[in-house]
Amino acid sequence: MAQIMMWEAIRRAHDEEMANDPLVIAMGEDIAVAGGTYKATHGLYEKYGEQRVIDTPISENGFTGLGIGASFLGVRPIIEIMSVNFAWLAMDQLFNSAAKVRYMSGGQLLAPIVVRSPGGTAHQLGSQHSARMEKVFMGIAGLRVVTPSNPRQAYGLLKSAVRCNDPVFINEHELMYNMKGEVPEEEYFHPLVGSEITREGRDVTLFGYNISVHWCLQAADLLAQHHGIEAEVIDLYALSPLDRAGIRTSVTKTHRAVIVEEAEPAVGVGAEVMAILNEECFFELDAAPVRVSALNVPIPYNHALEKAALPDANDVVEAVRKMFGI
């Protein structure tokens, strides 16, 4: 199995799906001639031409809507929104058109689009370039939301998303495009539902997704080394629908849960997983579930303030220690 970077994995998925189906197109700001801000579409313009690899104007709502309209006729657009912060501008078309058209047409029209967008906080990008918007997307019926934590998922999720008949939002991360990981040599399609046990454990379940999976893994190592606590790490790569069964199964084993999210706590993944724990396995819990989240502030520019606003592996360790009273 080859070790490749996240951007290469995403690029490979584009390339294979475009080779497989002439109706697959890629569109977005700077994705064609420039090859994409994070190189996710590097070289595709030269290979597939300007009809299929399209530099769009800076009109997020407009080009997202254009992609949706094209998808009504069987075109499968992979739309890159350069930064998830700009996706706010495309919410009208994503929510009012893509997510609802199948239902309100009585099943006549499908909108099989893929929207990929990097979110999360990077290094001192300031308030308007540090949004974590997964909570917004996952609250909308009619939209699938997935979020890769490694190159294998990034590759396989995009491949499945392109072929799936539902609109899929792929929440990537600004800091993770150069992360290396193993991706199968052969073609691979990752499920758009479910979750993965990234580390087996028996004492507490750490739920993470996207970048927070890595904080959970670091925390699990620290907990094992220093406290003899064996944490299980569950990767919630599918945010909508969330894997109720996977969440229940793990907590039925460990009886304790910590949810780790890069976003502000309100109405987020942590809140949603806690609700699922209540609904699915309340009596399995030996302690009240805890969420580790960002502070409820716009992300500051100053490095120390930015760091203070965000959670990390140490915060996860602290949360677990508090839960165990150690």
Added chain:
Amino acid sequence: MKDADKKRLLREMLFARRFEERCYEAYVERNIGGFLHLYPGEEACAHGVLEAARTGHDYVITSYRDHIHAIKSGADPRAVMAELFARETGVSKGRGGSMHIFDVAHRFMGGYALVGGPFPLAAGIAKAIQMKGGDEICICFLGDAANNQGTFHESLNMAALWKLPVLYVCENNLYGIGTRIDRSTAVIDQYKRVAGYNIPSAQADGQDVELVHKAAVKAIRHVRGGKGPYFLELMTYRYRGHSMSDSNAYRTRTEERVWSKRDPIILLRDRLIKDGKLTLQEYKDMDTAILDEIEDGVIRFATESPEPHISEVEKYVLADNDPWVRGGVT
């Protein structure tokens, strides 16, 4: 246009008028719920343009004032009324309602309830046509007030940039909900606004179906000829309020009287009578037959149709048993 076609158009427009008036009654009778936006006064717009199109072949998309565009595109009026009555036999299986009439088999790609929402969708449909290499075009009908949305500018820019086969038809009825155009819009003539995107455009009398048709023939020839988008503005007037919750208090009775003298149906009727192609009695008989057809065919069908099953409330949210959801495993 041949006399037979003019007489058929007269009948279609009169049918549209009576259909919408019956919708009004059905709303008052509480057989229709939600929001209801009616088309009387504007019939010549949809009929003149779509008469020049290849309905069932060309794609049509519009706003929430959509019943008549769907019917002229080929939708069964009984299934449109059944949709308004929220029945399983409705065009959108009772899930859409008045603002979301869809008949994809006839390439009527839907009514959308966000003002300006269809602008980019129409450009996208045109992009797909262009990719597939067909000779279809996409026709997008929207009101004048939609042109104050960002989607207007974003979509016209892309349509012109990529020479997409889309005809934007602006039904300028002079009001955006209840605000008169000169109080909301810096440029009154909407066809002038697209000059900034190098899109050819024209303005036509939207009350005279023959003039609308003539303008649409020219517009469609341009778009189908691969020359890119076109923008056609039709000056028209809606007799009723924006929706049923609108008392129409913001307009003067004088203004309404002026426009009613240029009623699209009466205009065509009187022309046909003057030319000796129609008698007033024939028109009255036509009207009676239409009223009977609506009552005995359309309304009865809607009334007698079943409602959707409660057990199917979650159907159509996401694709059923799509193998790619599980990574290609069936």
